[in-house]
Amino acid sequence: MTMVYDDLGDEAEEFPVRRIKFTINGRKKVAEIEPRLLLADLIRRGAGLTGTHRGCDTTNCGACTVLVDGRAIKSCTMLAVQVDGREITTVEGLASASELHPIQEGFKQEHGLQCGFCTPGMMMAAKGLLDRNPNPTEEDVRWALSGNLCRCTGYQNIVKSVLWAAEKMAPPKLSEREPEASAGGESERESKLAETSAGNTEA
16 A cells, blocks of 8 residues: 655654555465555555446445445444454456356346446445345335435335346246156156056057
């Protein structure tokens, strides 16, 4: 981290620096930082990942939400030294090289954004929810997003976006299971047909 301070001459004191190691979006990093540095600043200025937004600096808006060890937290009031040895996921870590994450796709399909400023935080809060509860109700979604503010959409389409993503991420439903094969490799239906055919032949 590059920091600039006023030149106080001989009266200037050395600022303490702490060396930390962490993983961000799957990549291992090392940083030398001041103990007072906020996680949001480490992410935006240190790692250059500006998808994490700064809004209120008081944890009210949720625009700075990221995942730390899979848990949604607001990075504007968490110290960077607290992520030493931990794993961070930001909105840049959702999509793969070739396709959007289902949460991102859901926000696109259900028109869950307008200006987009709150969107990264909303997506990360949704990711934290779906990781621990892959089949949430509408009430679950609203509760998980209750710490994130949006000035544009009225929340309805955001909730629909998360529910869309949950359905997209759910395992495929099997409408009908194939009859189990018998010991000889034949299904139950095939065995019954063979028995019927044999009975007609004997008759």
